[in-house]
Amino acid sequence: MELERLSAVELGRRIAAGELKCSEVVRYFLDRSIERNAALNALIEIDEEALNAAEEIDRRSSRESRRSPLEGVPIVIKDILCMEGKRTTCASRMLENFTAPYTATAVKRLLDGGVLPIGRANMDEFAMGGSTETSYFGVTRNPWDLSRTPGGSSGGSAAALAAGMAPLAVGTDTGGSVRQPSAYCGVVGLKPTYGRISRYGLVAFASSLDQVGPMAHYVEDVAALLQLMAGPDGRDSTSLPAAVDDYLGALGKPLDGLRVGVISEHVEHPDVAPEVRQAVQRAITHLTDLGAALEQVHLALTRYAVPTYYLVAPSEASSNLSRYDGVHYGYRDRPAEGVESPLVSMMSRTRSHGFGDEVKRRVMLGTFALSAGYYDAYYKKALKVRRMIAEEMRRAFERVDVLVGPVAPTPAFSLGENADDPVRMYLQDQFTVAANLAGIPALAVPAGFNDQGLPLAVQLQGAPLSEATLLNVAYHLQQNRFFVPRVAEWK
Amino acid sequence: MTLDACQLVVGLEVHVQLRTQTKLFCGCPTIFGAPANTQVCPVCLGLPGALPVLNRRAVELAVQTGLALNCAIPARTKWDRKNYFYPDLPKGYQISQFDLPICGPGWLEFPDPDAPEHTLRVRLVRAHLEEDAGKSMHDEKSGRGDSRIDLNRAGTPLLEIVTEPDLRSPQAAKAFLTELRLLLTYLDVSDCNMQEGSLRVDANVNLHIDTPSGKVATPIVEVKNLNSFRAVERALAYEQQRQWQQWQRDGKQLGEVPKQTRGWDENQAVTVPQREKEESSDYRYFPDPDLVPIAIDAELIERCRACLGERPLELRLRLQQEYGLTAYDADVIVAQGRALVEYFEMVVAKGASAKRASSWLQQDVLRTLNEQNLTIEQFPIDADKLGELIAAVEKGELENSRARDVFQYYLGHPQAGLEQARAALGIVQVDDRELTELCQKLLDEHPQIVAQAKAGDLKGLGALIGAAKRRNPNVDPRKVRSICQHLIEQQG
Numbered sequence: 001m002e003l004e005r006l007s008a009v010e011l012g013r014r015i016a017a018g019e020l021k022c023s024e025v026v027r028y029f030l031d032r033s034i035e036r037n038a039a040l041n042a043l044i045e046i047d048e049e050a051l052n053a054a055e056e057i058d059r060r061s062s063r064e065s066r067r068s069p070l071e072g073v074p075i076v077i078k079d080i081l082c083m084e085g086k087r088t089t090c091a092s093r094m095l096e097n098f099t100a101p102y103t104a105t106a107v108k109r110l111l112d113g114g115v116l117p118i119g120r121a122n123m124d125e126f127a128m129g130g131s132t133e134t135s136y137f138g139v140t141r142n143p144w145d146l147s148r149t150p151g152g153s154s155g156g157s158a159a160a161l162a163a164g165m166a167p168l169a170v171g172t173d174t175g176g177s178v179r180q181p182s183a184y185c186g187v188v189g190l191k192p193t194y195g196r197i198s199r200y201g202l203v204a205f206a207s208s209l210d211q212v213g214p215m216a217h218y219v220e221d222v223a224a225l226l227q228l229m230a231g232p233d234g235r236d237s238t239s240l241p242a243a244v245d246d247y248l249g250a251l252g253k254p255l256d257g258l259r260v261g262v263i264s265e266h267v268e269h270p271d272v273a274p275e276v277r278q279a280v281q282r283a284i285t286h287l288t289d290l291g292a293a294l295e296q297v298h299l300a301l302t303r304y305a306v307p308t309y310y311l312v313a314p315s316e317a318s319s320n321l322s323r324y325d326g327v328h329y330g331y332r333d334r335p336a337e338g339v340e341s342p343l344v345s346m347m348s349r350t351r352s353h354g355f356g357d358e359v360k361r362r363v364m365l366g367t368f369a370l371s372a373g374y375y376d377a378y379y380k381k382a383l384k385v386r387r388m389i390a391e392e393m394r395r396a397f398e399r400v401d402v403l404v405g406p407v408a409p410t411p412a413f414s415l416g417e418n419a420d421d422p423v424r425m426y427l428q429d430q431f432t433v434a435a436n437l438a439g440i441p442a443l444a445v446p447a448g449f450n451d452q453g454l455p456l457a458v459q460l461q462g463a464p465l466s467e468a469t470l471l472n473v474a475y476h477l478q479q480n481r482f483f484v485p486r487v488a489e490w491k
Numbered sequence: 492m493t494l495d496a497c498q499l500v501v502g503l504e505v506h507v508q509l510r511t512q513t514k515l516f517c518g519c520p521t522i523f524g525a526p527a528n529t530q531v532c533p534v535c536l537g538l539p540g541a542l543p544v545l546n547r548r549a550v551e552l553a554v555q556t557g558l559a560l561n562c563a564i565p566a567r568t569k570w571d572r573k574n575y576f577y578p579d580l581p582k583g584y585q586i587s588q589f590d591l592p593i594c595g596p597g598w599l600e601f602p603d604p605d606a607p608e609h610t611l612r613v614r615l616v617r618a619h620l621e622e623d624a625g626k627s628m629h630d631e632k633s634g635r636g637d638s639r640i641d642l643n644r645a646g647t648p649l650l651e652i653v654t655e656p657d658l659r660s661p662q663a664a665k666a667f668l669t670e671l672r673l674l675l676t677y678l679d680v681s682d683c684n685m686q687e688g689s690l691r692v693d694a695n696v697n698l699h700i701d702t703p704s705g706k707v708a709t710p711i712v713e714v715k716n717l718n719s720f721r722a723v724e725r726a727l728a729y730e731q732q733r734q735w736q737q738w739q740r741d742g743k744q745l746g747e748v749p750k751q752t753r754g755w756d757e758n759q760a761v762t763v764p765q766r767e768k769e770e771s772s773d774y775r776y777f778p779d780p781d782l783v784p785i786a787i788d789a790e791l792i793e794r795c796r797a798c799l800g801e802r803p804l805e806l807r808l809r810l811q812q813e814y815g816l817t818a819y820d821a822d823v824i825v826a827q828g829r830a831l832v833e834y835f836e837m838v839v840a841k842g843a844s845a846k847r848a849s850s851w852l853q854q855d856v857l858r859t860l861n862e863q864n865l866t867i868e869q870f871p872i873d874a875d876k877l878g879e880l881i882a883a884v885e886k887g888e889l890e891n892s893r894a895r896d897v898f899q900y901y902l903g904h905p906q907a908g909l910e911q912a913r914a915a916l917g918i919v920q921v922d923d924r925e926l927t928e929l930c931q932k933l934l935d936e937h938p939q940i941v942a943q944a945k946a947g948d949l950k951g952l953g954a955l956i957g958a959a960k961r962r963n964p965n966v967d968p969r970k971v972r973s974i975c976q977h978l979i980e981q982q983g
């Protein structure tokens with residue numbers, strides 16, 4: 001039985017119905033993970049403890065009601081969400097041996113729903129990167145082509161899904177870190193509205209942009225995961241008080257009257273590869289067939305999104321990462337001999353050796369942008385442009401329900417291809433960062449494969465709290481066989 | 492040129508720990524003196540992924556304080572991060588307020604130490620909320636220079652009150668701080684305990700000097716480690732001398748040298764240059780993205796205003812106007828706190844004159860409180876009983892020294908009433924005929940005193956009064972004196 005072909009919701013149903021034993025499901029995915037991780041390095045840690053919880057579920061009488069449709073289904077969690085008693089490394093030497101003493105709200109809600117974490121997914125260090133090449137624990141490979149990146153920063157989560165190591169994954173998205181790896185690996189990945197899922201226990205990269213995001217092969221699985229994790233949290237002042245929609249219940253509702261906007265600036269952008277452009281065109285055709293009305297939308301300010309993002313995110317990061325100074329926890333280096341202040345030396349060496357180059361680059365960038373004399377010209381101006389971008393988006397959603405466009409300009413690039421050119425790497429984010437700056441939900445939807453067998457994808461974006469609509473549109477595309485969930489196999 | 496030509500100019504920064512049950516951004520308790528690192532959680536430890544959640548009580552206390560300090564309260568305030576590295580700052584930044592403090596400009600009026608019937612006014616620049624850091628403890632004994640850090644205090648709410656440089660003498664600075672502490676005590680927003688660090692003061696000091704070529708200012712020095720108001724007074728007096736001498740030596744003016752930080756050394760009674768914290772002076776303030784701005788609506792302001800009560804300055808005036816107390820007496824009573832003022836008013840309401848009530852409070856009550864280390868709330872004699880006792884003296888029913896006996900009796904018998912005390916102490920009214928007989932008898936026994944008195948020397952009468960009291964403790968000494976004088980005059 002190839003369990004990796006089933007949706008998580010279907011696995012959950014079969015476990016609940018007694019058609020599958022939960023412990024067998026967990027054992028199956030653990031074995032697959034162990035076997036495939038050798039080639040992929042998608043998981044930093046594989047956790048067999050989930051078997052205990054699985055056996056408990058198996059022992060339970062069938063009369064007891066299920067905690068959620070995903071009860072008993074294995075999941076991999078990006079190694080940036082705290083889980084009590086588990087190592088939470090952020091793929092950094094700085095936290096190589098850091099054991100979290102508490103559990104992130106999003107993870108707690110998964111555990112409460114009976115979802116079973118079986119591994120900690122690899123990522124770019126502190127989620128800074130778009131290729132999972134900056135991980136202290138080594139690069140993750142793309143299951144569709146081992147010479148290529150799975151994308152990043154949630155590359156481990158996406159690769160694990162694509163390889164069928166787990167039916168569910170959680171990533172985080174600060175500038176595209178869920179959507180771009182989902183696109184590169186051919187899975188569905190959602191960045192929810194800012195504040196929809198609590199950030200408590202999500203190790204901060206850029207607090208005003210970070211969001212936890214559900215990932216899976218099937219749209220209904222992403223909806224079910226969001227259903228579990230979403231909602232207000234008293235521990236996160238920026239979490240939204242609004243009640244949670246019925247995401248699963250919304251799937252399949254007719255799309256009559258749906259207004260779809262095509263982002264001209266993105267689709268026609270010269271960086272966009274022809275097959276990516278064709279994928280977007282194909283999606284437009286499908287949506288028109290499903291009854292959607294089409295409109296061209298101009299987002300003139302989106303060309304400022306990348307520079308704005310690369311001021312806001314590093315500025316916040318430079319402050320968020322100040323806590324890693326070797327004093328209280330995490331990596332600590334020795335002070336140099338004979339220095340005037342061993343304390344300053346210890347802190348400085350800890351940060352020099354505990355962080356990788358990309359993290360240090362961004363911390364320096366942010367420190368500079370916030371410095372006296374530069375604040376107004378950089379950070380303050382970036383906040384202004386950010387508000388303008390959000391306003392432009394808001395106006396667009398007065399006219400359309402969903403914006404369609406590319407996720408990334410190209411399919412997965414080769415490992416090392418952009419390693420020496422940070423700006424080219426940053427431009428991978430040019431179509432995704434605006435959603436983070438504006439705080440709106442955005443979904444990466446698979447769109448088949450190119451000639452080389454690499455996954456293609458399109459991006460759907462919506463007004464704040466329109467996740468139910470985005471997921472429903474994607475569900476129709478899935479039902480309409482615009483894409484067919486597929487697991488990668490390789491020799 | 493002499494020291495007279497130089498004017499001391501002082502501005503203060505006062506950190507007040509607000510009296511909240513829990514910390515500013517987490518649920519940890521704020522109790523002082525718990526074992527190190529026992530009042531901590533992921534939030535105040537600055538663990539990865541932890542997020543701050545505002546304690547709204549701190550906002551209320553800050554608004555209350557701001558209103559009492561005549562500050563403008565903005566409709567909206569926000570949080571900013573102040574970034575610097577220090578071992579007792581677990582996040583590498585302090586959540587503070589940069590450009591939109593919770594309290595805008597205000598002022599505090601306080602009694603002029605040189606003329607208590609007048610007041611001085613110091614303008615306040617602002618007051619803002621921020622979280623406290625932890626405490627570093629340098630373990631010298633281990634010989635390895637180990638440092639230990641206690642984060643119990645980390646995250647405790649502080650209100651930093653910043654004055655304009657309006658203070659002109661060490662005494663004025665002390666008087667300002669005394670009034671500020673009294674006001675905060677009246678508001679019950681802080682413990683104001685300098686030993687426990689719930690009130691901390693830094694002073695910015697320089698001199699304005701009249702020279703033939705005009706006024707010049709000396710470089711501003713920040714003085715830290717001021718552990719008592721007396722230390723503030725002494726350190727400022729010391730700085731005045733030191734800066735004057737320094738200026739005579741090098742003539743350096745404001746802006747010609749970087750701002751210096753000096754620490755007050757209590758034992759040596761000097762200020763010494765302090766090693767700066769290992770921090771940059773650029774704090775890279777920016778709005779904290781983990782917190783949302785706070786709207787301060789009219790309802791909150793009105794609720795806080797309703798909690799203010801009478802402030803010390805208003806109370807002093809009222810006690811003078813309503814009760815005819817002197818400025819000095821009013822100040823002594825008000826300085827003891829709101830509970831003692833209420834006690835005083837209740838004593839007067841029971842029929843004691845304000846003057847006598849004030850004198851009983853200042854002498855008998857306060858002395859007892861000090862001796863027995865009690866607060867007025869714990870004092871065994873309630874205000875009604877003291878009022879009744881003093882009223883009896885007012886009406887001549889009880890002689891003053893016997894009233895003091897009753898007071899002492901009350902201290903040992905909190906349940907007793909006046910009748911019981913009188914009975915127990917054998918207090919009965921002595922009628923005039925009986926008293927005259929006693930006086931005549933005493934005069935007969937002491938002819939030399941009578942003779943002296945006739946010669947105009949009345950010193951001996953005191954001995955007669957003492958003798959009378961020994962024979963009958965209920966006699967009124969003033970009556971004894973006047974009757975004796977009368978009898979001697981009759982003898983011719």
Ligand SMILES: [Zn+2]
Nearest residue numbers: 517519532535
């Ligand atoms: Zn705490």
